[in-house]
Amino acid sequence: NITDSDPDGRLTVTDKDVKLQEIALAKNEGKELTKEEKQRLRKEKKQHKKNKKDDKGPPEKEKEKEKASVPAPSKPATQSPAHKAPAPVHASESAAAAEKPAKSKAELRAERRARQDSERTSKQGKKEGGQQSASSKPKATPNELQPVVKRLPEHVQVDDPAALKKLAKKLERQQVPLRSDYGYKVSLFSHLHQYSRKSPPTLQISIPATVIHPSIVRLGLQYSQGIIAGSNARSVALLHTFKQVIQDYSTPPNEELSRDLVNKLSPYISFLSQCRPLSASMGNAIKYIKKEISNIPSQCKEEEAKGKLQACIDSYINEKIILASEAISKYAIEKISDGDVILVYGCSSLVNHILCKAFEKQRKFRVIVVDSRPRLEGREALRRLVKKGIRCTYVLISALSYILPEVSKVFLGAHALLANGYVMSRVGTSQIALVAKAYNVPVLVCCETYKFCERVQTDSFVSNELDDPDDLIVTRNGKSHLENWQTVKSLGLLNLVYDVTPPDFVDLVITDLGMIPCTSVPVVLRVKNVDQ
Amino acid sequence: MPGADKETELSERIEAFLSELKRCGSGAGSLRGSAETARETTSLLRRITAQARWSNAGDLMEIIRKEGRRMTAGQPSETTVGNMVRRVLKIIREEYARSRGSTEEADQQESLHKLLTSGGSSEDNFRQHFTHLKANVIEAINELLTELEGTTDNISMQALEHIHSNEVIMTIGRSRTVEAFLKDAARKRKFHVIVAECAPFCQGHEMATSLSKEDIETTVIPDAAIFAVMSRVNKVIIGTQTVLANGGLRAVNGTHTLALAAKHHSTPLIVCAPMFKLSPQVSDTPFTRFSEILSKVNAHCPVFDYVPPELITLFISNIGGNAPSYIYRLMSELYHPEDHEL
Numbered sequence: 001n002i003t004d005s006d007p008d009g010r011l012t013v014t015d016k017d018v019k020l021q022e023i024a025l026a027k028n029e030g031k032e033l034t035k036e037e038k039q040r041l042r043k044e045k046k047q048h049k050k051n052k053k054d055d056k057g058p059p060e061k062e063k064e065k066e067k068a069s070v071p072a073p074s075k076p077a078t079q080s081p082a083h084k085a086p087a088p089v090h091a092s093e094s095a096a097a098a099e100k101p102a103k104s105k106a107e108l109r110a111e112r113r114a115r116q117d118s119e120r121t122s123k124q125g126k127k128e129g130g131q132q133s134a135s136s137k138p139k140a141t142p143n144e145l146q147p148v149v150k151r152l153p154e155h156v157q158v159d160d161p162a163a164l165k166k167l168a169k170k171l172e173r174q175q176v177p178l179r180s181d182y183g184y185k186v187s188l189f190s191h192l193h194q195y196s197r198k199s200p201p202t203l204q205i206s207i208p209a210t211v212i213h214p215s216i217v218r219l220g221l222q223y224s225q226g227i228i229a230g231s232n233a234r235s236v237a238l239l240h241t242f243k244q245v246i247q248d249y250s251t252p253p254n255e256e257l258s259r260d261l262v263n264k265l266s267p268y269i270s271f272l273s274q275c276r277p278l279s280a281s282m283g284n285a286i287k288y289i290k291k292e293i294s295n296i297p298s299q300c301k302e303e304e305a306k307g308k309l310q311a312c313i314d315s316y317i318n319e320k321i322i323l324a325s326e327a328i329s330k331y332a333i334e335k336i337s338d339g340d341v342i343l344v345y346g347c348s349s350l351v352n353h354i355l356c357k358a359f360e361k362q363r364k365f366r367v368i369v370v371d372s373r374p375r376l377e378g379r380e381a382l383r384r385l386v387k388k389g390i391r392c393t394y395v396l397i398s399a400l401s402y403i404l405p406e407v408s409k410v411f412l413g414a415h416a417l418l419a420n421g422y423v424m425s426r427v428g429t430s431q432i433a434l435v436a437k438a439y440n441v442p443v444l445v446c447c448e449t450y451k452f453c454e455r456v457q458t459d460s461f462v463s464n465e466l467d468d469p470d471d472l473i474v475t476r477n478g479k480s481h482l483e484n485w486q487t488v489k490s491l492g493l494l495n496l497v498y499d500v501t502p503p504d505f506v507d508l509v510i511t512d513l514g515m516i517p518c519t520s521v522p523v524v525l526r527v528k529n530v531d532q
Numbered sequence: 533m534p535g536a537d538k539e540t541e542l543s544e545r546i547e548a549f550l551s552e553l554k555r556c557g558s559g560a561g562s563l564r565g566s567a568e569t570a571r572e573t574t575s576l577l578r579r580i581t582a583q584a585r586w587s588n589a590g591d592l593m594e595i596i597r598k599e600g601r602r603m604t605a606g607q608p609s610e611t612t613v614g615n616m617v618r619r620v621l622k623i624i625r626e627e628y629a630r631s632r633g634s635t636e637e638a639d640q641q642e643s644l645h646k647l648l649t650s651g652g653s654s655e656d657n658f659r660q661h662f663t664h665l666k667a668n669v670i671e672a673i674n675e676l677l678t679e680l681e682g683t684t685d686n687i688s689m690q691a692l693e694h695i696h697s698n699e700v701i702m703t704i705g706r707s708r709t710v711e712a713f714l715k716d717a718a719r720k721r722k723f724h725v726i727v728a729e730c731a732p733f734c735q736g737h738e739m740a741t742s743l744s745k746e747d748i749e750t751t752v753i754p755d756a757a758i759f760a761v762m763s764r765v766n767k768v769i770i771g772t773q774t775v776l777a778n779g780g781l782r783a784v785n786g787t788h789t790l791a792l793a794a795k796h797h798s799t800p801l802i803v804c805a806p807m808f809k810l811s812p813q814v815s816d817t818p819f820t821r822f823s824e825i826l827s828k829v830n831a832h833c834p835v836f837d838y839v840p841p842e843l844i845t846l847f848i849s850n851i852g853g854n855a856p857s858y859i860y861r862l863m864s865e866l867y868h869p870e871d872h873e874l
Binding site: 186188372373374382386392393394395396397398399400401402403426427428430431434435438459460461472474476480481482485488489490491492493494495496499500 | 726729730731732733734737738740741744745747748749750751752753754755756757758759760761763764785786788789792793796829830831832833834837838
């Protein structure tokens with residue numbers, strides 16, 4: 001790899017200026033910075049920071065990223081020993097500090113590369129530490145054998161200015177535009193982003209964008225405008241787009257496909273998460289792809305590797321989504337009897353599929369579709385079911401207590417199933433489960449196993465998504481009361497997207513592995529990880 | 533003849549009132565609050581007492597009962613009308629009894645005792661004529677009107693006893709009583725209000741804009757998010773359309789969900805309801821509007837919800853705070869049992 005030519009790294013003033021100008025020019029034109037330019041930029045910034053530190057002299061505690069086996073004694077002369085506090089060797093600690101250890105970069109990189117290779121070979125078939133792929137940097141910490149404490153994802157740290165600065169730096173390096181928050185945020189949710197649909201992140205990209213693949217740009221736009229919505233739809237769209245990206249990819253010289261392709265995907269993932277925070281299913285899909293890519297042996301030819309990856313993606317979609325929904329339908333249809341009145345909420349592709357299949361199998365039932373503002377997704381579900389010929393009734397969620405005495409079963413879809421048994425789903429699901437419990441109506445949740453997630457959560461506040469608050473404004477007879485809500489200082493609009501349902505409201509979870517109670521989710525996760 | 537003119541004028545007024553009620557019910561006219569309806573009903577009843585032809589209390593009660601039946605039939609969901617009619621009937625009974633000289637205590641005995649002791653009814657059929665009865669009844673109705681005018685203020689005065697600083701209060705839809713209640717508390721304390729918008733009419737939006745103008749931190753949430761945010765709410769304060777005899781409520785749709793969520797989180801549910809909303813009805817038939825969108829789909833749009841008394845913590849009315857189990861006693865003080873069926 002390219003090593004530093006000048007360890008001291010002090011360019012003359014004129015050279016530095018010229019180089020920085022060139023780099024700025026390249027960035028503005030949207031061209032991808034070459035490796036040299038990126039390195040120079042990095043070096044410049046580091047030098048700048050080092051100078052500042054020497055001047056200020058604050059004692060900074062630096063966390064080393066290496067394991068204990070790294071020899072620590074050789075410290076360079078440039079850093080005065082007073083600045084280096086004894087660095088605790090916490091390889092498994094997250095929240096990486098800003099400073100890199102001040103060894104010679106070439107030595108460090110070579111050491112790390114050797115260690116990663118040895119680890120990778122020894123880790124074939126062992127459990128990988130679960131790291132959030134969406135937020136991991138390209139120079140990530142080496143995987144540990146024991147499960148690492150996960151780094152807190154950026155999208156729940158909006159109230160922390162340090163985390164925001166880190167994100168801005170990372171996005172600038174990847175040449176991905178940073179999206180700014182919109183509107184007054186309710187104080188309980190100041191740790192989350194709130195974007196406006198009217199200002200998509202693509203406004204700041206130059207066209208044609210050469211850094212981010214055009215199909216990724218299109219996908220990001222479709223996400224942010226809500227054209228593609230729903231956990232399964234988003235995952236499938238993502239996987240298809242990645243297939244396209246892999247197809248168009250060509251390995252640069254002196255690079256290995258297995259490493260370079262993963263690095264190429266990172267800015268795309270950052271861009272997509274700027275458009276809309278990634279869902280749990282998308283996160284799992286990305287983890288799978290990254291694993292598959294890094295497992296490509298180095299002697300594999302490019303065409304062969306690409307073909308293999310595309311086949312992997314196809315089989316993932318087929319197994320985890322399509323076949324899974326067939327299996328779930330089979331189990332679920334056993335639970336539907338003639339004369340049932342089934343209540344569904346919003347538009348879940350899986351639940352719609354189950355109902356259509358049950359109708360084809362000549363079960364006699366009717367459906368009540370519950371809908372809620374402001375998304376009104378139930379209308380889409382209503383359209384699909386009526387097209388099939390199923391008898392439907394439509395109510396808003398406030399009419400729930402009125403309609404529930406007639407209902408015999410409730411079928412709900414899920415966005416993710418958390419490791420403590422809570423069901424994360426569209427906002428309003430927990431309400432439906434609560435009232436159904438009060439009326440003693442059984443609640444069945446249908447969820448594929450690829451949506452199972454290792455996070456735990458007990459309320460809907462710490463990790464959620466805030467949608468565009470302007471969606472709540474409604475105009476009736478030409479007048480709307482909330483039109484100028486931004487001008488009123490103490491008025492806030494809250495448009496939550498998800499909420500969590502406690503497991504005591506849910507009677508049964510139907511997955512492709514069978515029908516399990518809500519509390520068995522960590523068992524399934526463990527089984528899955530052992531398999532992989 | 534002056535008498536006939538008065539009568540035609542009277543019946544015109546009654547007709548106008550009835551059509552006003554019908555129009556409000558269908559949503560075409562301007563929505564008016566229950567307080568206004570109560571006041572207008574009572575002034576109309578006063579006018580009937582003053583101008584209609586009657587010679588003894590029994591006649592008057594017949595007339596009022598007949599008009600009352602017509603008015604409630606015009607708009608069955610607006611129970612305030614019926615309540616006011618029953619109040620006036622009780623007033624007439626009391627005035628009659630007082631004129632006859634029998635003490636009031638005898639009439640307001642324990643209901644159980646009354647059951648055991650009253651063989652035949654002590655009051656005969658109100659046929660005795662008293663000259664001052666008209667004046668007395670009109671004076672009593674005037675007192676009732678002043679009471680009605682002061683209800684919202686009486687309720688708001690109790691606000692500071694129930695809201696502490698830095699609270700998060702949740703409410704649903706739009707209730708003028710709750711609005712006044714919260715605004716009164718906001719003059720002295722700082723707290724945060726979350727308003728559920730209550731689709732499809734979204735009256736919550738008006739409530740939120742009105743509250744935020746008084747510098748109260750307000751947040752509007754869609755109905756689906758009620759349970760999601762309930763864990764951070766300290767109190768739920770709602771208004772209602774009617775308070776039923778068993779302590780339950782008939783309130784705007786979505787209230788039952790709100791009450792269940794509050795019960796799950798053990799959050800107190802406080803209902804601000806003036807006394808004229810108390811109604812002797814017990815059973816509840818939901819009032820719904822049906823409409824056909826597609827030929828194969830039924831859509832339901834219920835207007836009211838029934839909330840059982842177990843989910844309610846406290847009633848705040850113009851005469852103070854009460855538990856739901858006490859409502860039946862208040863009922864017996866306001867209305868005479870024979871008037872429960874108009």
